[in-house]
Amino acid sequence: MISADQLKRIAAWSCELNEREIEFARAGIVERSYSADEFIFMRGERFDFWTGMVSGLARMGIVSRGGKETSFTGLTTGSWFGEGSVLKNEPRRYDVVALRDTRLALMDRSTFIWLFENSVGFNRFLVRQLNERLGQFIGLLEYGRTLDVTARLARSIAALFNPILYPGLTPHLQITQEEIGALSGISRQNANRCLNQLQQEGLLRLEYGGVTILDLDRLRHYGE
DNA sequence: ACATTAAATTCGA
DNA sequence: TCGAATTTAATGT
Secondary structure (H helix, E strand, O other), X not given: OOOHHHHHHHOHHHHHOOHHHHHHHHHOEEEEEEOOOOXXXXXXXXXXXXXXXXXXXXXXXXXXXXXOEEEEEEEEOOOEEOHHHHHHOOOXXXXXXXOOOEEEEEXXXXXXXXXXXXXXXXXXXXXXXHHHHHHHHHHHHOHHHHOOHHHHHHHHHHHHOOOOOOOOOOOEEEOOHHHHHHHHOOOHHHHHHHHHHHHHOOOEEEEXXXXXXOOHHHHHOOOO
């Protein structure tokens, strides 16, 4: 159980709920901490919570049998994920691992289902979110094949700044080049080269331990 | 892999 | 509590 204040702070969707729904939501949420490199859950595992990033950074993806890692997307503060598995009441189809110390909000399944069945505002949010994620995954289809490393990195960064999936973000993000590499599936060295190229082209600005996005639109369509 | 630079932490007054 | 010194972390090549 978390306070109404805390709910407002960590869940952008809560502003679409009425008083009663907010009471329900906060009663069904607890917070939990994860340390860097810890698995939040693994593919095939049951994890009966809908989850929100309170702070930190995580990576959603799969590791194949050979140990090869495929990253679907990064998860930053403010994003909520896992609604697919919770709705269908089935095991997770991907891994989520914390890239640095991370705090999560966990909403239990019955609360999620109650909101789904009773709250118009919550459903509005869900539809928008699912639609946005679908768009993101369609974008991933052309990934590996057609795009060079710089474009892949540009797009995984751009994905982090999707205002629907990651509400309340400023154009500045605290993230190391190593973490960007992990999200894009490339080495830190390569990430460094790509980032400098993107800075050259005026799409972002590099800082110590962070980046500031200057042109999200061109980043998103980089390499087209 | 190594050299450089920025930031965080410790320590002495 | 301030700032210099040391250690740790991030970056550039």
